[in-house]
Amino acid sequence: MRKTVILLLALCLLCAAVPALAEEPVRVRVSEVTHSVFYAPQYAAMALGFFADEGLEINLMNGGGADKVMTSVLTGEVDIGLAGPEACIYVLLEGRKDAPRVFAQLTQCDGSFIVGRQAENFAWQNLRGKTIIGGRKGGMPEMTLEYVMRKNGVIPHEDATVDTSVQFNMMAGAFVGGEADYVALFEPTATEVELAGQGVVLCSIGEQSGEIPYTAYFAAQSYLTENADTVLRFTRAIARGQEWVYAHTDRELAEAIVGYFPDTSVEVLEKVAARYKGIHAWKETPDMKLEALERLETVMEQAGELSQRVAYEALVENEFAYHVMAEMGQK
Numbered sequence: 163m164r165k166t167v168i169l170l171l172a173l174c175l176l177c178a179a180v181p182a183l184a185e186e187p188v189r190v191r192v193s194e195v196t197h198s199v200f201y202a203p204q205y206a207a208m209a210l211g212f213f214a215d216e217g218l219e220i221n222l223m224n225g226g227g228a229d230k231v232m233t234s235v236l237t238g239e240v241d242i243g244l245a246g247p248e249a250c251i252y253v254l255l256e257g258r259k260d261a262p263r264v265f266a267q268l269t270q271c272d273g274s275f276i277v278g279r280q281a282e283n284f285a286w287q288n289l290r291g292k293t294i295i296g297g298r299k300g301g302m303p304e305m306t307l308e309y310v311m312r313k314n315g316v317i318p319h320e321d322a323t324v325d326t327s328v329q330f331n332m333m334a335g336a337f338v339g340g341e342a343d344y345v346a347l348f349e350p351t352a353t354e355v356e357l358a359g360q361g362v363v364l365c366s367i368g369e370q371s372g373e374i375p376y377t378a379y380f381a382a383q384s385y386l387t388e389n390a391d392t393v394l395r396f397t398r399a400i401a402r403g404q405e406w407v408y409a410h411t412d413r414e415l416a417e418a419i420v421g422y423f424p425d426t427s428v429e430v431l432e433k434v435a436a437r438y439k440g441i442h443a444w445k446e447t448p449d450m451k452l453e454a455l456e457r458l459e460t461v462m463e464q465a466g467e468l469s470q471r472v473a474y475e476a477l478v479e480n481e482f483a484y485h486v487m488a489e490m491g492q493k
Contacts, residue, residue, distance in 0.1 A: 187219040188392050192379075193231045195245035196330060197224050197422075198348040199434045200273035201377065203444050204244070205419040207403030216395035227330050228301055235262050235382060241389070242381045242396065244268065246302030247455070247477070248462055250380050254472050262380040263479045266397045266448035268404075269377040271368035272306040273443050274346040277337065277361040284364040286314035289322040294344040295333050299326040302376055305465040307346050310370040312464060337361065349434040350426050357430065368441045374461065375454045386479060397482040401448045401490060408446060412436045447492050449483035 194201060207213055213220050225231035228245035232253060235243040243249070247264050254261045282288065289311065297303035304326055308318040318324045328336045337345035338360045346367060347355065355361040368376075379400070386393055407415055416431035423431060438444065452474050462468035487493070 185217065187214070187217050188395075189219045189221055190242060190392060190396060191221045191223070191240040192242045192244060193223050193225040193234045193240040195225055195228050195231050195243075195377065196348060198273065199350050199419070199423070199431060200269060200348055200438060200443060201244065202415060202419055202435060202438065203268060203400065203403035203407050205403075205422045206406050206415065207399045209418045209421060210403075210406065212399040212402045212406075213396070216399050218392070218395055218399065227298060229298070232262070235380065241385055242379055244377060244379050247375050247378045247380070247450075247458060248300070248302055248305070248467070250477055251459075251462070251468070251472055252300075254477060255470060260382045260384050262382050263386060264375075264378045264380045264450055264477060265386060265393055265479045265482050266379040266400055267375050267377075267445050267450040267454075267483075268379065268400065268448070269443055270373050270375065270445040270454065271441060271443055272303070272310075272366075272371045272374065272376055273438065274303050274307070274348050274367050275352045275363050275437075276344055276365040276367065277347050277352050277355055278344050278364045279361060281362050282364065286311060286316050289316050289344065291322065292343040293323040293325055293341075294346065295328050295337055295342045296324040296326055296346055297328075297330055297333065300465070300467045301330070302374075303330070303346055303348075305461050305467060306371050306374065306376070307367055308465050309461040310367055313370065349437065350423060350430055353430055353434050353437075354426070366437070366441050368443055371461075372457060373451075373454050374458050375450050378450060390482075394482050394485060397448055398486045398489070401483070401486045401492075404444060404446055404448065405490065405492075407435075407439070407444055412439060447483065447487050449480045449487065450478050 228249040231243040231245040232249040234240040296307045334351045352363050356363050412432045412435040415435045416428045459471050
């Protein structure tokens with residue numbers, strides 16, 4: 163697979179040297195696990211025309227969970243999925259033919275925040291004897307939450323109850339409706355709940371987890387092979403988005419992506435951007451490192467969701483990212 167991709171990328175370079183005729187943009191169907199400022203580099207790349215510069219038209223849809231995103235990729239409903247790489251690990255271990263592979267990483271830590279019902283001097287020991295809505299069992303939000311709880315001496319399901327029965331996009335509503343003592347929410351939902359006086363943002367889970375390949379782009383092996391030029395251009399646009407968010411202010415980022423969050427003000431988006439930039443949530447380059455994958459597998463093992471580790475080379479196709487990084491002078 164790697165040799166095939168390298169040859170295809172070389173062909174792409176050769177074609178790029180030939181003056182291009184005006185062509186219709188290539189339509190790429192992308193399913194994101196949820197709609198969140200956590201994926202700001204992607205929205206910046208869309209808003210600032212980075213995908214258009216590559217001759218791509220992005221058809222973005224909200225999958226509402228990593229399992230649903232993976233189903234869309236496997237059935238061919240979409241071309242590319244954006245979700246936790248754990249979804250790819252599960253499919254790879256099933257021995258499925260044409261299993262999706264990760265070709266670009268977007269975020270590098272957990273993007274959720276613990277929201278409580280009132281202001282408190284939060285410590286992880288505060289969860290003892292309490293219930294926290296943590297997300298779908300086996301999903302990255304729930305597994306990372308439990309990993310951080312253990313890291314801080316609170317054993318999930320023994321010292322504290324982690325509610326995994328609530329669908330991802332219903333977690334805020336369940337909490338506001340009176341369920342549980344705490345909830346783990348992504349932005350801008352966490353800040354919106356706080357501004358509505360329905361909760362208080364207490365702690366970043368990502369600050370505690372360490373670098374984890376939390377959200378990444380993946381596609382079927384056949385798609386990567388048959389559409390190598392499209393994948394390369396897609397990766398280049400994402401890399402430009404990653405570079406741009408760190409080179410500009412929180413306000414500039416908020417103003418750039420506000421069109422993708424019509425119900426959220428620029429002021430709220432600026433605050434959220436500052437939170438995510440403060441924990442270095444976004445990866446600066448699109449490659450996935452071996453040590454990050456190994457930490458992810460440790461998280462999955464501790465959650466009881468992984469009995470066998472996968473080969474890095476079988477899961478990750480970094481050639482697109484390496485090619486783009488070399489173009490951009492990144493290491």
